[in-house]
Amino acid sequence: MRHEDLRLFLAIAETRNMRRAAEQLGTTQSALTKAMRRLETELRTRLFDRAPRGVELTEPGRSFHARVRAVDAQLSQALHELDDMRMGELGLVRFGCTAANFETIANPVLQQLVQSRPQARFALTLDISSRLIDLLLQGQLDLVVAGAPAAAPAELEHLPLHEETLHAVVRSGHPLLRAKAAPADLAGCRWLLPPPGRITRRWIERRLHELGLPPPRIAVETDATVVLLSPLLRSTDLVAPMTRRVLASPAGAGLKPLDRLLGGSADELVVFWRRGSYLSPLAQDFRAALQQAAARTRT
Numbered sequence: 001m002r003h004e005d006l007r008l009f010l011a012i013a014e015t016r017n018m019r020r021a022a023e024q025l026g027t028t029q030s031a032l033t034k035a036m037r038r039l040e041t042e043l044r045t046r047l048f049d050r051a052p053r054g055v056e057l058t059e060p061g062r063s064f065h066a067r068v069r070a071v072d073a074q075l076s077q078a079l080h081e082l083d084d085m086r087m088g089e090l091g092l093v094r095f096g097c098t099a100a101n102f103e104t105i106a107n108p109v110l111q112q113l114v115q116s117r118p119q120a121r122f123a124l125t126l127d128i129s130s131r132l133i134d135l136l137l138q139g140q141l142d143l144v145v146a147g148a149p150a151a152a153p154a155e156l157e158h159l160p161l162h163e164e165t166l167h168a169v170v171r172s173g174h175p176l177l178r179a180k181a182a183p184a185d186l187a188g189c190r191w192l193l194p195p196p197g198r199i200t201r202r203w204i205e206r207r208l209h210e211l212g213l214p215p216p217r218i219a220v221e222t223d224a225t226v227v228l229l230s231p232l233l234r235s236t237d238l239v240a241p242m243t244r245r246v247l248a249s250p251a252g253a254g255l256k257p258l259d260r261l262l263g264g265s266a267d268e269l270v271v272f273w274r275r276g277s278y279l280s281p282l283a284q285d286f287r288a289a290l291q292q293a294a295a296r297t298r299t
Contacts, residue, residue: 003075005039006068008032009047013065017054066138073139074277091280096125096132097145098199099225101269104245105161106145109289113282120282126225128198136272142283145290147199148268158270159287161294165244166203166265167257171234176258183211183261190219192229192240200241203265211262227251269294 011021012032022029040047047061057065097106106124113120125135129146136144137155145161152158170176176185186208193201193216204216219238222229226242230251233240239258246252257264271290273279279287 001039001042002035005035006072008035009039010065010068010072012036012048012055013057013061015054016051016056020054070137070139091282092121092123093143093280093283093286094123094125094141095143095145095286096127096135096141098129098132098147099126099194099223101145101164101243102126102225103227103251104243104249105269105290105293109286109293112289113286117282128194130197133272136274139274139277142273142277142279143287143290144272145269146272148270152272155275156272157275158272159291161269161271161290164267164269166200166241166267167244167247167259168204168239168262169233169242169247169252169255169257170237170239172254172256174237174256176239176261177256181261184213186211186239186258186261187213189217189239190237191216192220192222192226192233192238193218195221195223199267204241207262207265230255 008021008025008027011025012018015021015024018029018032022032025032036047043064045060046058047064048055049058050056095106110122110124114122125132125141127135129144132141132144132146133153133156135141137153147164148158148160175181176189191204193204195201208214208216216239220229220232226233226240227246227249229240230253232238234254242252242255242257244264247255247257271287273283273287
């Protein structure tokens with residue numbers, strides 16, 4: 001099986017159009033058609049069906065596309081690592097982290113390695129857990145720091161870092177901290193929350209529903225880490241989710257948890273990587289440093 005044919009297959013699969021794929025690759029449609037016929041003959045299955053505006057992947061084609069894309073990403077990574085070795089560099093680590101855990105876990109490790117490995121390079125992606133896992137499965141990330149899902153994909157391995165507790169927090173002196181405050185008073189509050197689908201937002205929405213309350217009234221919706229917005233919480237009556245570690249850090253100064261009204265949520269934080277994938281010595285050192293940093297926060 002020719003690597004060139006696989007590269008052409010990826011271009012067609014991602015553009016869904018033979019003409020656009022040919023233009024993108026600087027070749028002809030007839031060359032693409034010949035390559036796809038050769039590949040389908042070798043695989044003994046049809047990869048594409050004609051569509052009104054181009055082509056669509058068949059069911060086997062979609063499965064093959066996911067695998068080839070991951071292999072292509074790993075091959076590209078291997079070539080980059082060879083270039084790094086030829087240049088005498090330590091390489092590149094591509095890692096993802098949820099915004100809520102960056103400051104307390106990933107950032108200290110990143111600072112440590114940037115200082116101790118001046119030739120190393122790091123590519124950081126901050127996103128929600130589900131999207132980070134997808135990028136890892138596609139071979140676009142080497143390591144991911146995120147909350148453990150109920151069922152992790154079989155293609156991934158992971159190591160536990162620590163258990164993280166999530167709280168809803170307000171400023172000191174907030175009316176909800178008064179002894180007479182009741183869970184029903186949460187219905188009148190305004191919230192600072194991440195976009196829909198984030199773990200923290202889903203927890204808030206679920207807890208309010210369990211208490212028989214309406215969905216949260218959103219005052220501020222943002223992708224930014226709550227660490228950056230803690231001054232806003234201290235100067236208003238907004239309510240926001242915050243991890244125990246951030247609450248215990250300088251960013252949590254002047255903020256109090258609403259555990260009496262809303263309770264807390266415990267999640268396990270882990271570091272993921274692809275099962276059987278190559279991890280450079282630098283990536284392995286990064287993973288070990290994450291474990292060491294997590295161990296220090298437990299003591």
